[in-house]
Amino acid sequence: MAVQPHVLRRYILERANGRSPRHEWAYYAPDLAAWIRTDEMTARRHEHHQRIRVEGRPWCDVLGHRTDVADDMPLQMYFLTLDQDDWPRIAAAAREHPARCLREWSASGKKIMAAVTSETAAPLSDVPGPLDGWPAARGEGQRTMLPR
Amino acid sequence: MILTTVRHGRTGRDVKNLLAHLNKQLHQTSRVIRIDGVPVSNADDAITYMQAMRDASRATVACHHISISPRVHLTDEQVDEAVQRILAAMGAQDHAYVLWKHGEKARTGEDVADEHYHLVVGHIGPDGRALDDSWSYIRMETAARTLEADFGEDLTRSRFTKSVAEELRRIGRDDVADMLTMPPTPPPSSMSSKTRAKADRQGLDLPEAQAAVRAAWTASDSPAAFRAALADSGFEIANGNRPGVFVITKNGIDVGALDRIVKEKRAAVAARMKEEENERSAETARKAEKRRGSDLFRDPGRPRILGELATFVAAARRSREPRTEPNRRDQRGFGRHDRDPGSSKSDPRAHRKHLRENLAIAQLRGADFHALRARAKAVANGRDVISLHRRIVDRAAAASFRSIDFADIKPIITKMAAGGFPDQSELDVLREGRMKSLKPAKSLDLKTRLLAQIAPRGFDASAFSSDLHMVKVPSPGRSTARVMTRDGGWVEIDTRTGVIRTWGPSGRASVLAAALASHLGTEVQHLAKTATIGADADALHVTKLSEDKIESLTMWWTARGYVAVAASDGCWIDAGSARIKDHGNHMEIHGGLTEEAINATLTKAEQAWGGGLFLDGEWTPAEQDAIWIAAQRRGVDIANCNPSAKIQAAWKREQEAVATTTRTLSAARSAVVVAADVKAAAGGDLEALERLPKPLQAFVSSFLDDDQRKKLSAEGVAYIIPELQRFQQIGDGELAEYERRTGRKFIAPKPRRRDNDRDNENRLDV
Numbered sequence: 001m002a003v004q005p006h007v008l009r010r011y012i013l014e015r016a017n018g019r020s021p022r023h024e025w026a027y028y029a030p031d032l033a034a035w036i037r038t039d040e041m042t043a044r045r046h047e048h049h050q051r052i053r054v055e056g057r058p059w060c061d062v063l064g065h066r067t068d069v070a071d072d073m074p075l076q077m078y079f080l081t082l083d084q085d086d087w088p089r090i091a092a093a094a095r096e097h098p099a100r101c102l103r104e105w106s107a108s109g110k111k112i113m114a115a116v117t118s119e120t121a122a123p124l125s126d127v128p129g130p131l132d133g134w135p136a137a138r139g140e141g142q143r144t145m146l147p148r
Numbered sequence: 149m150i151l152t153t154v155r156h157g158r159t160g161r162d163v164k165n166l167l168a169h170l171n172k173q174l175h176q177t178s179r180v181i182r183i184d185g186v187p188v189s190n191a192d193d194a195i196t197y198m199q200a201m202r203d204a205s206r207a208t209v210a211c212h213h214i215s216i217s218p219r220v221h222l223t224d225e226q227v228d229e230a231v232q233r234i235l236a237a238m239g240a241q242d243h244a245y246v247l248w249k250h251g252e253k254a255r256t257g258e259d260v261a262d263e264h265y266h267l268v269v270g271h272i273g274p275d276g277r278a279l280d281d282s283w284s285y286i287r288m289e290t291a292a293r294t295l296e297a298d299f300g301e302d303l304t305r306s307r308f309t310k311s312v313a314e315e316l317r318r319i320g321r322d323d324v325a326d327m328l329t330m331p332p333t334p335p336p337s338s339m340s341s342k343t344r345a346k347a348d349r350q351g352l353d354l355p356e357a358q359a360a361v362r363a364a365w366t367a368s369d370s371p372a373a374f375r376a377a378l379a380d381s382g383f384e385i386a387n388g389n390r391p392g393v394f395v396i397t398k399n400g401i402d403v404g405a406l407d408r409i410v411k412e413k414r415a416a417v418a419a420r421m422k423e424e425e426n427e428r429s430a431e432t433a434r435k436a437e438k439r440r441g442s443d444l445f446r447d448p449g450r451p452r453i454l455g456e457l458a459t460f461v462a463a464a465r466r467s468r469e470p471r472t473e474p475n476r477r478d479q480r481g482f483g484r485h486d487r488d489p490g491s492s493k494s495d496p497r498a499h500r501k502h503l504r505e506n507l508a509i510a511q512l513r514g515a516d517f518h519a520l521r522a523r524a525k526a527v528a529n530g531r532d533v534i535s536l537h538r539r540i541v542d543r544a545a546a547a548s549f550r551s552i553d554f555a556d557i558k559p560i561i562t563k564m565a566a567g568g569f570p571d572q573s574e575l576d577v578l579r580e581g582r583m584k585s586l587k588p589a590k591s592l593d594l595k596t597r598l599l600a601q602i603a604p605r606g607f608d609a610s611a612f613s614s615d616l617h618m619v620k621v622p623s624p625g626r627s628t629a630r631v632m633t634r635d636g637g638w639v640e641i642d643t644r645t646g647v648i649r650t651w652g653p654s655g656r657a658s659v660l661a662a663a664l665a666s667h668l669g670t671e672v673q674h675l676a677k678t679a680t681i682g683a684d685a686d687a688l689h690v691t692k693l694s695e696d697k698i699e700s701l702t703m704w705w706t707a708r709g710y711v712a713v714a715a716s717d718g719c720w721i722d723a724g725s726a727r728i729k730d731h732g733n734h735m736e737i738h739g740g741l742t743e744e745a746i747n748a749t750l751t752k753a754e755q756a757w758g759g760g761l762f763l764d765g766e767w768t769p770a771e772q773d774a775i776w777i778a779a780q781r782r783g784v785d786i787a788n789c790n791p792s793a794k795i796q797a798a799w800k801r802e803q804e805a806v807a808t809t810t811r812t813l814s815a816a817r818s819a820v821v822v823a824a825d826v827k828a829a830a831g832g833d834l835e836a837l838e839r840l841p842k843p844l845q846a847f848v849s850s851f852l853d854d855d856q857r858k859k860l861s862a863e864g865v866a867y868i869i870p871e872l873q874r875f876q877q878i879g880d881g882e883l884a885e886y887e888r889r890t891g892r893k894f895i896a897p898k899p900r901r902r903d904n905d906r907d908n909e910n911r912l913d914v
Contacts, residue, residue: 024709028624035624048624054709055755056747056782073809080813081820081865111870116815117808130863131871138882139853145832145897146849 003068003075003106005098011069012101014062016091021061024053074109075102081112149301150217151234151292152341153284157202157210157271163195166213170266175353176253182231185270186244194246194268201244201272209271212238212279214288216265219301230295231267237291240279244270283315290315297324339404352401357383358409361396365410371421384505392418595619602629602641604667611663615656618715626711626722633657636717638727639664651675651727651738652717675727675739679771680764681749683757684787687733693718701730708751723748733757734764741771746778753784760785777802816869823868826875831861834899843879844872845896851882 014020023037027046035050043049053059060070069075082090094101111129156166170191171178180191188194195211202210214234222230227247235241248266272278289312296303306312309328316325339347339354347354360381368374378385378396383403388395392414394406403409407417560574598619600609618632622643631639637657640649646668650661654674661672693701701719705712711722712730721728724744729736735752737745753761761784763772773795779786780799791799822844828836829848837845852860860868868875886894 030624050625050711051707051709054747056708056751057744073812077812077816078866080816081823081869086864105866108866112816112819112866113812115870115873116819117812129867129870131860131867134859134871135852135856138851139856141853141855143850143853145834145837145857147897 003072003102005102007063007066008069008075008102009094009098011062012087012091012094016087019062022064024051024059026050026052072106074106074113077109077112078105149219149230149292149296149299150215150304151288152215153288154213155209155211155271155281156213156268157195157199158208160199163199163210166211166268167192167195170248170268177251179249180246181227181249182245182247184245185242185274191246191248191268194244197244198268198270198272201270201276205272205276205278207271207278211271212240212269214267214269216267217260218264218299219260219296220299221261221263222299226299227265229298230265233291233295234267234288235269237287238269238279238284240269240273242275243273243279286311286315290319290321293324293328294319294321297321297327303327339408343402343404347401347403350401352398352403354403357396357398357403361403361406361409365406374421394421599631602631602643603664604643607664607667612656612660615660620713626713630713631657631660632715633660638720646670647673649673649675649739651677675725677736677738678726678740678745679737679767680734681737681753682734682762682764683753684760684762687762691731693732697732701732704756705730705748708755710748721748741774743778746775749775750779750782750784753779754782759783760787762787763789819869819872820865823865823872826868826872827861827863827865830857832857834897837896838899840896841876842894842896843876843883845879846882846886846894847875847879849896850886850894851878 014022023039025040025043026035026037026049027043028034028048029036029046030048035052037052040051043051052064054065057065058067058071059065060067063069090101108129157163183189183191183194186194186197188197198210202208216230216234218230227249231245231247232241235243235245246268248268249263250266251263253262253264269279286308289306289308293303293306293312293316295301303324306328313325313328316322316328339358344354347357361378361383364374364377364381364383368377375385382398384397385406386395386397387393388405392407394417396403396406396409406421407414410417563574593613595616595618596609596613598621599612599616600607602619602621603609612633615633615635616631617634617636618630620626620630622629627642627644629641629643631641632652633639633656635653635655635657637652637655638650639657639661640647640651641664642649648661648665648668648670650657650672651674658672658674665672695714698714698716698719702712702714705719705721713720717729719730721730723737724742726737726739726742726745728745728748729738730752735749737749739745749761753759761779763775763786767775767789769790769792772789773792776786776789776791777795777799781802822840825836825839826844826848829840829845830852837848840848848857848860883894
């Protein structure tokens with residue numbers, strides 16, 4: 001199932017805000033008329049509680065039973081390359097341009113897959129990467145790393 | 149002083165209800181005044197302790213609830229004394245107990261104190277032994293009499309005067325025993341706690357109403373004056389079923405029989421109300437007796453004989469009961485048929501008059517007289533008016549008589565036709581035959597009301613009252629309502645989507661579902677039994693599960709995120725559109741082998757059946773393929789399953805794809821590490837540079853100049869990984885060029901030693 005941009009945005013925001021792993025239990029708050037996600041101990045203290053995670057069904061630690069982002073290999077490849085500090089940055093990008101992010105990150109993930117294993121063919125991307133064909137020539141400037 | 153004892157705490161709900169009753173602040177004040185025998189500080193914890201003691205023993209009850217109703221106000225010392233004597237009478241001196249005081253509650257008599265007490269005593273003592281209940285009534289009566297004598301109250305007349313006197317002499321209170329006198333007739337009670345609670349639910353304060361009737365009786369010197377006084381207070385008086393009985397009602401709610409309310413003999417009340425004597429009832433009764441004696445033997449027709457037999461049995465039962473015993477059933481339903489305009493068809497003019505009176509009273513008092521108005525309208529239109537409750541009772545009675553096995557009662561009818569008289573065992577046969585199929589009307593009433601609540605507006609739920617076994621209304625965790633019929637069928641009503649589903653035996657459930665669907669204008673979906681699965685081949689025997697086992701199965705599924713309902717035939721689990729019945733060691737799938745049903749089945753096999761399952765019965769190749777491949781994915785072994793070659797090949801491909809994914813992920817993780825080092829090295833991190841292979845070291849430190857390194861260090865790892873192979877090739881060329889140009893091998897710059905590293909080396913050298 002193809003990932004939808006709004007789902008990707010939800011995934012990124014949840015993960016960037018540290019709301020992961022997702023709680024597997026919930027209790028019913030009659031005053032709010034809503035189910036509140038929480039841990040098992042807290043949920044069991046309330047009269048109406050239930051386990052949201054149904055065993056046997058796929059589970060994503062970020063979006064629960066919605067696993068399309070977790071199952072998307074190129075996106076997961078891209079996320080593999082991120083540091084913890086990178087998540088607020090990409091959350092801002094996903095909030096502004098979710099469709100563009102989805103397109104670019106998927107393409108990037110596919111390139112990584114193609115690069116690391118010969119079993120996956122490299123994608124033909126309309127958007128060249130920032131390091132495609134770079135550097136065009138040997139540098140002619142100073143090299144301060146080399147010993148004098 | 150009146151002491152009553154009831155055992156409580158068989159279930160959590162019972163305890164909850166008891167606490168709610170004891171803590172109730174409506175029309176009274178309630179507070180806990182003493183907790184003893186247990187080291188806790190609040191009543192809830194004390195009751196929890198009693199329940200824990202029950203659970204630790206073989207007892208079924210947790211506590212005894214004793215209500216203490218003194219006639220006079222008691223001092224704190226007297227309350228202490230009363231509690232200690234009651235505990236001593238029960239043999240519960242060292243048991244945990246909690247004492248509540250209820251005050252400011254209206255009592256039946258003006259001279260009675262408006263406070264009373266509730267004592268809850270743990271059934272299990274600290275030594276783990278339960279209280280002895282034998283002769284508990286006599287022991288409590290004895291305690292009550294001694295307290296009355298010592299606190300200066302009048303002695304309450306008892307129904308067991310002789311036994312109480314014996315017990316008093318046994319405990320050395322001959323003085324009180326001598327004061328006891330046997331009443332000529334056992335004292336009647338004007339109301340039971342059930343009657344009072346029922347009236348309370350209907351919004352009538354029964355003690356207050358009875359006090360008003362007594363006041364009117366005392367203040368009146370003639371029946372006419374009494375009638376007028378009652379009418380002023382909003383009461384009605386009507387003739388009861390029995391001669392000499394007068395029934396007082398208020399807004400259609402029974403207040404009680406006049407003789408019991410005023411605590412006078414029935415004959416005395418009848419004499420005073422002479423002009424109101426119930427001649428009609430006496431005449432009707434005489435006619436009934438006459439008919440009973442003749443018709444039964446004249447006409448041998450079966451239906452009529454059955455009807456007469458029922459009348460006869462009822463009469464025989466009444467005649468067996470001691471006349472002095474207060475008949476609570478009669479007390480509850482005094483003159484019901486006389487007051488019910490729907491059931492008395494003999495005099496419609498009288499009905500209209502009665503209804504007009506009721507309407508006038510209701511209007512005057514501002515009551516909700518919508519029902520009365522509807523009833524008046526129906527009578528005016530010439531229609532028969534039967535209440536929902538009446539229809540339920542009638543239908544239940546018809547169902548019960550329909551279910552009587554004629555083979556059982558044929559000998560009894562033959563005997564009676566020959567002039568014989570049915571003995572006790574034969575009457576018991578009749579009663580059992582009736583009771584087998586007849587639930588208490590109250591229970592039927594509740595279920596029918598629940599069905600009416602979940603059914604679409606205008607649906608006649610009373611037609612199915614005798615078919616209902618269980619009705620589950622929607623709850624926050626379950627959006628659909630469910631009905632289990634008495635023949636084991638299920639109906640599910642999804643009011644949101646308007647879908648009606650049935651499963652299980654298609655008997656009354658199908659009829660009910662069809663009626664609901666026609667009312668909603670939808671079709672019924674029947675979830676037929678699809679498949680059976682067992683833990684192994686030996687687990688397919690169907691055995692009846694205990695309630696505890698079904699409850700534990702329900703909890704097992706709920707803890708795994710499934711919606712499960714405990715029922716008498718097993719635990720039912722929602723699996724998408726399918727329903728699964730779990731019997732512990734085997735399961736039945738109804739409504740198709742959906743993906744959710746397969747998941748639930750495999751979860752059971754994985755976590756409860758040791759990772760294996762056995763397919764029973766007929767399985768189509770497609771179903772076998774579907775469950776087989778899902779089981780392979782979860783590592784569950786399937787017996788009695790023949791997957792097709794196609795699905796086996798698909799599984800092989802899936803395994804290969806998984807292996808490829810695993811390899812890709814592993815390679816990607818390695819590449820991420822290298823790319824991160826390249827980025828760090830380009831940023832000047834010499835330690836990262838040292839970790840890189842030689843060609844990449846040459847690429848970063850020799851091929852790139854500082855500006856290029858700066859650009860590289862600013863790029864993301866994701867963009868470096870695809871270029872790593874190219875960078876490595878450039879690095880190879882750079883290495884060769886370096887050797888050609890300088891004549892020596894390339895050595896990457898080493899990271900600077902930190903001071904403490906040098907210190908460590910020096911220390912080692914030394």
